[in-house]
Amino acid sequence: MATAAKERLASLASHLASPSAPKPDWPRALEALKSAFPASQLSLDLATREKHGQSWGSLLPPSPPAAVVHALSAADVVAVVRIATSCGIVLIPTGGRTALEGQFTATCCSPLAEDSWNGVVKGKTKPGDRPTIHVSLSRMNQVLALHERDFQAIVQPGIGWQGLNAYLAERGVKLAFPVDPAPGSEFGGMAGVAGSGTNAEWIQSMEVVLMDGSVIRTKGSNRARTLGIITELTVRLAPVVPLKVALTSFPTVQQAVSTVVSMLSSGLTPTSLELLDGTSIKGLNLAKLLPDALPEEPTVLMRFSNPSEAVNQASLETVKAIVQREGGRELRIAKDDQENEELWKARKSQYWSQQLLIGEGCRTLITDVCVPISRLAEFVDRSEVLVHDSGCIAPIVAHIGDGNVHRAILWRGKEGETTRPREVETLAKKLVELALELEGTCAGEHGIGLTKRKYLKAELGDSTLALMRTVKRALDPLNLLNPDKVLFPEGEEQWA
Numbered sequence: 001m002a003t004a005a006k007e008r009l010a011s012l013a014s015h016l017a018s019p020s021a022p023k024p025d026w027p028r029a030l031e032a033l034k035s036a037f038p039a040s041q042l043s044l045d046l047a048t049r050e051k052h053g054q055s056w057g058s059l060l061p062p063s064p065p066a067a068v069v070h071a072l073s074a075a076d077v078v079a080v081v082r083i084a085t086s087c088g089i090v091l092i093p094t095g096g097r098t099a100l101e102g103q104f105t106a107t108c109c110s111p112l113a114e115d116s117w118n119g120v121v122k123g124k125t126k127p128g129d130r131p132t133i134h135v136s137l138s139r140m141n142q143v144l145a146l147h148e149r150d151f152q153a154i155v156q157p158g159i160g161w162q163g164l165n166a167y168l169a170e171r172g173v174k175l176a177f178p179v180d181p182a183p184g185s186e187f188g189g190m191a192g193v194a195g196s197g198t199n200a201e202w203i204q205s206m207e208v209v210l211m212d213g214s215v216i217r218t219k220g221s222n223r224a225r226t227l228g229i230i231t232e233l234t235v236r237l238a239p240v241v242p243l244k245v246a247l248t249s250f251p252t253v254q255q256a257v258s259t260v261v262s263m264l265s266s267g268l269t270p271t272s273l274e275l276l277d278g279t280s281i282k283g284l285n286l287a288k289l290l291p292d293a294l295p296e297e298p299t300v301l302m303r304f305s306n307p308s309e310a311v312n313q314a315s316l317e318t319v320k321a322i323v324q325r326e327g328g329r330e331l332r333i334a335k336d337d338q339e340n341e342e343l344w345k346a347r348k349s350q351y352w353s354q355q356l357l358i359g360e361g362c363r364t365l366i367t368d369v370c371v372p373i374s375r376l377a378e379f380v381d382r383s384e385v386l387v388h389d390s391g392c393i394a395p396i397v398a399h400i401g402d403g404n405v406h407r408a409i410l411w412r413g414k415e416g417e418t419t420r421p422r423e424v425e426t427l428a429k430k431l432v433e434l435a436l437e438l439e440g441t442c443a444g445e446h447g448i449g450l451t452k453r454k455y456l457k458a459e460l461g462d463s464t465l466a467l468m469r470t471v472k473r474a475l476d477p478l479n480l481l482n483p484d485k486v487l488f489p490e491g492e493e494q495w496a
């Protein structure tokens with residue numbers, strides 16, 4: 001949308017009165033929850049709430065909700081939405097709880113369920129704080145329909161990509177869902193953060209409960225994405241065809257990137273194209289995940305899936321020639337399905353294996369920038385200097401075919417530490433600044449949540465942010481659905 005139009009819309013919106021949420025009434029909400037849900041669907045004990053308030057991939061301190069409702073149907077979600085809005089309680093949907101950027105962290109106080117909520121509690125809460133209910137969609141984990149000839153499945157939000165693929169394999173269906181973020185992530189959460197590739201291409205339609213209690217259906221994935229609670233999704237499936245994994249390494253990252261660009265320019269269509277730098281490979285070697293150690297240098301790992309082995313083989317012959325021309329090592333092609341699996345499993349374990357580079361107490365901040373492929377080599381080179389100057393260790397694992405580069409900044413944490421050392425924060429910020437300078441983004445696939453809000457002014461500008469606020473206000477006028485994510489509370493902005 002043109003900037004002038006965005007500004008006009010934003011200024012119009014700022015004149016619209018926004019209704020305010022009722023004063024939070026926790027005792028009434030609790031009573032309503034208890035009468036709407038059996039004990040098996042309502043967790044009020046501290047242990048469950050504490051576990052629910054923490055993402056194991058994030059360093060943010062745990063923020064236990066006041067209650068967890070385990071929804072079994074869209075009707076349950078509508079019921080909890082109505083209780084939250086009528087009692088002024090914040091509502092946060094959750095899935096596998098693997099989000100990295102604080103996407104389901106409660107930003108306001110959640111009193112113990114057994115405590116009464118008397119507004120502001122001295123020393124514990126501040127004016128405006130509200131208790132939070134988590135509505136977990138994880139028990140809504142069924143495949144509702146499978147349309148093999150349309151390459152589609154209709155799923156509930158609590159099933160994950162692994163669960164759906166197991167379901168298809170058990171029935172001998174030669175289709176699969178090919179996008180694979182963290183093990184344990186579920187479709188509702190994947191759509192909620194727009195996990196890699198997922199929203200753009202692989203989710204085709206959704207059923208969503210809005211904060212006025214109405215249930216809508218979207219055709220297309222990105223409408224009303226995180227502004228409602230997803231209760232059903234139609235996902236696209238890919239045929240299962242012969243697959244080949246191959247890898248090779250190079251003396252420099254430049255050569256690896258140049259090889260990838262040549263592969264894509266020559267029309268090759270690998271289904272995955274990953275870059276691990278020498279430091280990442282050192283972690284894999286330390287973990288001894290493969291029978292033989294790999295050379296500790298920039299490595300490109302690729303997967304080809306084509307209708308016949310011959311097409312895979314022909315693609316790999318083209319890759320071989322490119323690799324040779326670019327000065328890479330001999331292309332190692334997995335000899336059978338077992339080796340395909342071994343190599344890919346090692347790649348998927350990189351998050352854990354890199355911890356061995358630091359050892360006991362290793363903490364990780366995974367950065368998630370994305371740059372145009374033409375600027376990738378420049379990003380990798382210049383970020384190498386930033387990492388060197390920072391004194392940090394920050395191995396690369398990149399979805400290089402998409403320009404999405406994760407540098408995992410590692411350090412040894414202290415017991416109970418919930419903040420990041422200054423040099424880690426500074427390096428993360430410099431990586432984002434570099435990506436923006438190269439016309440990229442701070443968030444390739446992990447979303448914004450709480451931790452990347454500070455970069456959005458530089459990336460999007462004021463008028464886009466104002467437009468986003470307008471949309472949020474329109475769909476969640478009481479600001480009770482997962483507030484403070486993506487956008488700062490008004491007047492509390494802290495830009496990086």
Ligand SMILES: Cc1cc2nc3c(=O)[nH]c(=O)nc-3n(C[C@H](O)[C@H](O)[C@H](O)COP(=O)(O)OP(=O)(O)OC[C@H]3O[C@@H](n4cnc5c(N)ncnc54)[C@H](O)[C@@H]3O)c2cc1C
Nearest residue numbers: 057095096097098099103182186188189190192195196230
């Ligand atoms: C080791 C590791 C590796 C990872 N690798 C990748 C990767 O390769 N690619 C990638 O994209 N991500 C990756 N991630 C990030 C993470 O896996 C994704 O963010 C994931 O998609 C989140 O899904 P989830 O089910 O865990 O959602 P949650 O963490 O439970 O929730 C995520 C967000 O979605 C919202 N949400 C949850 N359910 C719903 C619903 N039904 N309706 C509306 N909103 C909802 C939540 O409120 C929250 O804002 C990785 C994380 C880890 C820890």
